[in-house]
Amino acid sequence: MAKVRTRNEIRFILNGEDVALTTVAVDATLLDWLRLNRSLRGTKEGCAEGDCGACTVLVGRLSAGRLVYESVNACIRFLGSLDGTHVVTVEHLRGDGEKLHPVQQAMVDFHGSQCGFCTPGFVMSLYALWMRSPEPSDAAIEKALQGNLCRCTGYEAIVRAARAISSYGKAAKDPLAAERKAITIRLSAMKDGSRVEIGVGKQRLVVPANADDLASVLDKEPSATIVAGSTDVGLWVTKHMRDIAPAVFIGNLDGLCTISEDKGVISIGAGVTYSDAFALLSKRIPTLGPLFDRLGAEQVRNMGTIGGNIANGSPIGDTPPPLIALGAQLTLRRGKKWRTIALEDFFIAYGKQDRLSGEFVEAVHVPVPAKGTKFAVYKITKRRDEDITAVLGAFYLTLARDGSVVDIRIAYGGMAATPKRAFRVEKALLGKPWTEASVEAAMAEYVSDFTPLTDMRASAEYRALAARNLLLRFFAESSGTKAPIQVTRYEAA
Ligand SMILES: Cc1cc2nc3c(=O)[nH]c(=O)nc-3n(C[C@H](O)[C@H](O)[C@H](O)COP(=O)(O)OP(=O)(O)OC[C@H]3O[C@@H](n4cnc5c(N)ncnc54)[C@H](O)[C@@H]3O)c2cc1C
Numbered sequence: 378m379a380k381v382r383t384r385n386e387i388r389f390i391l392n393g394e395d396v397a398l399t400t401v402a403v404d405a406t407l408l409d410w411l412r413l414n415r416s417l418r419g420t421k422e423g424c425a426e427g428d429c430g431a432c433t434v435l436v437g438r439l440s441a442g443r444l445v446y447e448s449v450n451a452c453i454r455f456l457g458s459l460d461g462t463h464v465v466t467v468e469h470l471r472g473d474g475e476k477l478h479p480v481q482q483a484m485v486d487f488h489g490s491q492c493g494f495c496t497p498g499f500v501m502s503l504y505a506l507w508m509r510s511p512e513p514s515d516a517a518i519e520k521a522l523q524g525n526l527c528r529c530t531g532y533e534a535i536v537r538a539a540r541a542i543s544s545y546g547k548a549a550k551d552p553l554a555a556e557r558k559a560i561t562i563r564l565s566a567m568k569d570g571s572r573v574e575i576g577v578g579k580q581r582l583v584v585p586a587n588a589d590d591l592a593s594v595l596d597k598e599p600s601a602t603i604v605a606g607s608t609d610v611g612l613w614v615t616k617h618m619r620d621i622a623p624a625v626f627i628g629n630l631d632g633l634c635t636i637s638e639d640k641g642v643i644s645i646g647a648g649v650t651y652s653d654a655f656a657l658l659s660k661r662i663p664t665l666g667p668l669f670d671r672l673g674a675e676q677v678r679n680m681g682t683i684g685g686n687i688a689n690g691s692p693i694g695d696t697p698p699p700l701i702a703l704g705a706q707l708t709l710r711r712g713k714k715w716r717t718i719a720l721e722d723f724f725i726a727y728g729k730q731d732r733l734s735g736e737f738v739e740a741v742h743v744p745v746p747a748k749g750t751k752f753a754v755y756k757i758t759k760r761r762d763e764d765i766t767a768v769l770g771a772f773y774l775t776l777a778r779d780g781s782v783v784d785i786r787i788a789y790g791g792m793a794a795t796p797k798r799a800f801r802v803e804k805a806l807l808g809k810p811w812t813e814a815s816v817e818a819a820m821a822e823y824v825s826d827f828t829p830l831t832d833m834r835a836s837a838e839y840r841a842l843a844a845r846n847l848l849l850r851f852f853a854e855s856s857g858t859k860a861p862i863q864v865t866r867y868e869a870a
């Protein structure tokens with residue numbers, strides 16, 4: 378591997394100012410730094426776990442040479458992950474002028490704020506939306522605000538403000554639009570291909586120069602904490618006070634952020650965020666679209682990665698079951714050694730994955746469903762938005778010309794200690810006609826496949842019943858014998 382240069386500072390742009398930090402605690406969050414070190418207190422702390430959106434800021438990054446701004450949760454975003462980015466806080470919105478920004482003025486005029494605690498977070502989420510979609514639909518507004526909670530105003534006034542922003546100014550004339558070219562040049566200049574290393578001994582953070590460099594860093598320091606989007610690791614720090622040092626930050630790393638399709642297989646690098654992955658995945662596999670809209674909220678989707686969702690081995694992660702049903706493969710890398718395994722074989726037991734010391738998830742490869750096959754995924758939660766799965770079922774079916782089942786893969790989350798296939802149910806369906814009678818008969822096999830638990834999300838009985846009924850729903854929808862029963866959102870008359 379070519380030797381890489383090392384630098385001992387994190388460089389980024391904060392609003393208009395270049396920042397270079399040589400002392401950064403491994404677990405320092407952007408929110409604490411903004412409020413405590415920079416006195417930028419417009420960004421609030423509500424929950425400190427990515428749920429309420431009071432801490433929303435924008436982070437601009439270069440993606441294939443293009444500058445993109447995304448809303449993120451500053452409370453679980455580590456300072457160490459910001460190298461080469463542009464951080465925009467609510468204080469930057471007024472530019473040098475005295476007038477409020479169009480987003481702020483709309484919030485004032487439409488009474489979108491009462492106590493004001495949540496308001497900067499809403500403003501930043503709406504700002505991100507307005508930049509990419511100046512005339513958003515109500516559905517787009519709702520989606521952009523999934524991750525922002527308000528306890529007193531009520532959302533109607535905020536939605537009215539969101540609809541009206543463009544009548545206060547043009548997104549093309551916005552201060553960020555005006556400085557976009559200059560920021561792109563400044564960010565490009567920061568990208569010098571170096572590894573960043575800050576701190577000494579155990580209390581060190583490393584931002585590798587690229588995927589090859591990550592491999593050599595982990596080779597030498599296999600027990601370091603890998604941090605991708607930090608939508609899990611952030612909470613280890615803010616909620617569980619865990620020591621994550623030394624940490625290796627891999628978000629936005631060259632060689633890990635590519636997504637491509639070759640011969641019907643989509644390969645997603647482990648550093649690709651949900652938002653970037655879903656843009657392509659939901660185009661090629663449309664039935665995945667509704668799931669993605671219900672995975673976390675915009676801020677979480679802009680940070681979290683599918684690689685992290687797999688690597689954490691959670692039994693209730695949303696992407697493993699559908700990817701297992703689709704027959705995905707996983708590439709792992711240690712030093713100069715690669716191996717590719719079936720994704721389902723990665724999950725061994727609760728908290729135990731097939732990952733060797735010093736190895737990392739490099740990419741996941743997802744076959745696009747073949748023509749004529751049927752695929753569906755259903756997520757069951759207590760509330761529609763920003764909620765963790767109680768039960769999630771994914772189904773992939775191939776029928777013969779005579780209507781019998783040639784191949785079926787059924788995978789669940791929330792039903793066992795790992796994401797898991799329903800092998801007995803599948804076996805009971807193979808070769809049988811795809812009829813309600815066959816499905817009803819196969820449902821008896823769920824007890825052999827799963828012994829679900831009771832927890833705060835659902836009882837064991839509920840999970841067992843829901844899992845069976847999801848198969849029935851898949852049958853009804855895929856066979857066209859009953860009307861689809863998906864309720865995606867409530868539309869006011
Ligand atoms: C508010 C909120 C809502 C959420 N909602 C959902 C939801 O609806 N559905 C859902 O499934 N999840 C949800 N999550 C959980 C979270 O988004 C996912 O688990 C996420 O995919 C983790 O990815 P990450 O990139 O943030 O990983 P990180 O937090 O950076 O890392 C997670 C784990 O994976 C390891 N890791 C990361 N990348 C690699 C790699 N390349 N190789 C080896 N190990 C690696 C880390 O060391 C760590 O152990 C939510 C989280 C929050 C905060």
Ligand code: FES
Pocket residue numbers: 421422423424425426427428429430431432433450451452453
């Ligand atoms: S403080 Fe609630 S999401 Fe960050």
Ligand code: FES
Pocket residue numbers: 489490491492493494495496526527528529530
């Ligand atoms: S205005 Fe008070 S929490 Fe939203």
